[in-house]
Amino acid sequence: MTVYSKKLEFNTQERIAFIKITDLVRKAVRESGVQDGIVLVNSMHITSSIFINDDESGLIQDFKDWLEKLAPKNFDYQHHHTGEKNGFSHLWRTIMGREVVVSVQNFELELGPWEEIFYGEFDGQSDKKILVKVLGE
Amino acid sequence: MTVYSKKLEFNTQERIAFIKITDLVRKAVRESGVQDGIVLVNSMHITSSIFINDDESGLIQDFKDWLEKLAPKNFDYQHHHTGEKNGFSHLWRTIMGREVVVSVQNFELELGPWEEIFYGEFDGQSDKKILVKVLGE
Amino acid sequence: MTVYSKKLEFNTQERIAFIKITDLVRKAVRESGVQDGIVLVNSMHITSSIFINDDESGLIQDFKDWLEKLAPKNFDYQHHHTGEKNGFSHLWRTIMGREVVVSVQNFELELGPWEEIFYGEFDGQSDKKILVKVLGE
Numbered sequence: 386m387t388v389y390s391k392k393l394e395f396n397t398q399e400r401i402a403f404i405k406i407t408d409l410v411r412k413a414v415r416e417s418g419v420q421d422g423i424v425l426v427n428s429m430h431i432t433s434s435i436f437i438n439d440d441e442s443g444l445i446q447d448f449k450d451w452l453e454k455l456a457p458k459n460f461d462y463q464h465h466h467t468g469e470k471n472g473f474s475h476l477w478r479t480i481m482g483r484e485v486v487v488s489v490q491n492f493e494l495e496l497g498p499w500e501e502i503f504y505g506e507f508d509g510q511s512d513k514k515i516l517v518k519v520l521g522e
Numbered sequence: 523m524t525v526y527s528k529k530l531e532f533n534t535q536e537r538i539a540f541i542k543i544t545d546l547v548r549k550a551v552r553e554s555g556v557q558d559g560i561v562l563v564n565s566m567h568i569t570s571s572i573f574i575n576d577d578e579s580g581l582i583q584d585f586k587d588w589l590e591k592l593a594p595k596n597f598d599y600q601h602h603h604t605g606e607k608n609g610f611s612h613l614w615r616t617i618m619g620r621e622v623v624v625s626v627q628n629f630e631l632e633l634g635p636w637e638e639i640f641y642g643e644f645d646g647q648s649d650k651k652i653l654v655k656v657l658g659e
Numbered sequence: 660m661t662v663y664s665k666k667l668e669f670n671t672q673e674r675i676a677f678i679k680i681t682d683l684v685r686k687a688v689r690e691s692g693v694q695d696g697i698v699l700v701n702s703m704h705i706t707s708s709i710f711i712n713d714d715e716s717g718l719i720q721d722f723k724d725w726l727e728k729l730a731p732k733n734f735d736y737q738h739h740h741t742g743e744k745n746g747f748s749h750l751w752r753t754i755m756g757r758e759v760v761v762s763v764q765n766f767e768l769e770l771g772p773w774e775e776i777f778y779g780e781f782d783g784q785s786d787k788k789i790l791v792k793v794l795g796e
Contacts, residue, residue: 386523386660386795386796388695388696388795388796390695390762390764390769421525421527422525422657423562423655423657425697425760425762427760427761427762428771429770429771429772429774430771430772430773430774431711431712431713431771431773431774436616436620437568437620438568438612438615438616439568439601439612441601441604442600443599443600443601443602443603443604444599444600444601444609444612446600447599447600447601447609447612447613448613448616450600451593451613455592455729456725462717462718462721463716463717463718463720463721463724464713464715464717464718464721465717466717467715467717472718472721475712475713475718475721476721476722476725478712479710479712479722479754479755479756480616480617480754481616482616482619482620482756483710483711483756483759484759484760485620485621486562486564486621486623486760487564488527488562488564488653488655490527495527495653496566497565497566497567497568497651497653498566498567499567499568500566500567500568514771516762516769516771518697518762520657520696520697520794520795521523521525521657522523522525523660558662558664559662559794560699560792560794573753573757574705574757575705575749575752575753576705576738576749578738578741579737580736580737580738580739580740580741581736581737581738581746581749583737584736584737584738584746584749584750585750585753587737588730588750592729617753617754618753619753619756619757622757622758623699623701623758623760624701625664625699625701625790625792627664632664632790633703634702634703634704634705634788634790635703635704636704636705637703637704637705657794658660658662658794659660659662
């Protein structure tokens with residue numbers, strides 16, 4: 386059994402960003418030497434997300450508009466009484482999810498036809514890490 | 523360590539369908555020969571979902587009504603400018619989730635008293651695959 | 660390869676409760692003897708959740724208020740025709756998620772700076788179990 390860990394580091398220019406990381410995860414899987422197993426990819430922060438969906442700019446805009454409807458940025462969240470201004474970021478990340486687990490087969494990510502792995506950042510412009518953990522044989 | 527992969531194939535009659543797949547996953551777990559470990563079950567498509575909840579027809583209807591409220595079918599999604607008509611399907615799948623990871627114990631799924639594994643299809647009537655991956659010893 | 664299972668047991672005083680369980684999961688990880696791997700933590704019930712977010716009381720209140728907006732307690736859910744009164748609990752759990760998978764490194768949970776593991780109970784006041792499963796070497 387092989388276990389391999391890697392951190393991906395980001396500091397987004399925009400507060401809200403959707404970044405495709407499929408190739409970075411693919412690279413980590415190859416580095417791991419794991420032929421058959423799984424890979425866990427998770428944000429290490431509570432205002433960002435790892436999720437799988439389509440790499441289509443219209444859909445990314447739909448996600449942003451929809452999340453704004455479900456949990457508006459400008460709202461008097463209780464969390465803001467601590468001095469924070471990112472109440473919505475915590476809720477957006479809850480909708481989009483913290484992590485994905487993906488199959489590894491023949492040293493490669495085993496993804497469906499349109500599956501792409503995304504890092505969704507909802508309170509960026511500071512140093513953030515994504516954890517990639519490969520397990521298998 | 524044993525790693526076992528299996529694909530489940532579907533082509534639903536209806537565009538929107540909720541199908542209980544617990545027994546199909548249970549069968550894959552037995553085929554794997556894994557006594558103690560985990561099983562990953564994920565949709566390989568970006569408009570469908572694997573989730574765990576109750577096998578109760580009223581609740582399934584509640585899910586459909588609720589998803590329609592959170593992300594209506596008839597809405598001018600940006601994604602539709604590509605010619606697609608399934609903007610809502612991507613959002614429904616985001617709410618319901620892409621995957622589940624379940625414990626395997628004594629060659630069996632280790633589920634709570636009412637836990638059933640469902641395949642939620644939100645843009646069906648074409649060939650779809652579900653990936654089942656068992657890891658353990 | 661080592662596989663270790665543990666059940667955490669709860670019976671909350673309140674119907675709705677958010678309980679930080681990071682230390683209980685940490686303890687299970689140490690008991691497992693796993694140095695490098697992953698840990699799956701999932702609710703064994705369909706009206707409660709395991710999720711990762713911030714341990715901040717204002718934010719916990721924001722979650723409660725937001726979930727009430729997305730899926731109100733007092734609503735005539737189809738599921739209630741079975742005699743149940745917990746339609747909202749199933750929907751809240753869907754938003755918050757059933758499970759988390761976390762990296763284990765050096766016999767410890769590998770969490771980001773503010774990540775805390777929570778048990779979110781949305782239909783409590785009865786016996787509930789959380790499954791903790793550690794895999795690795």
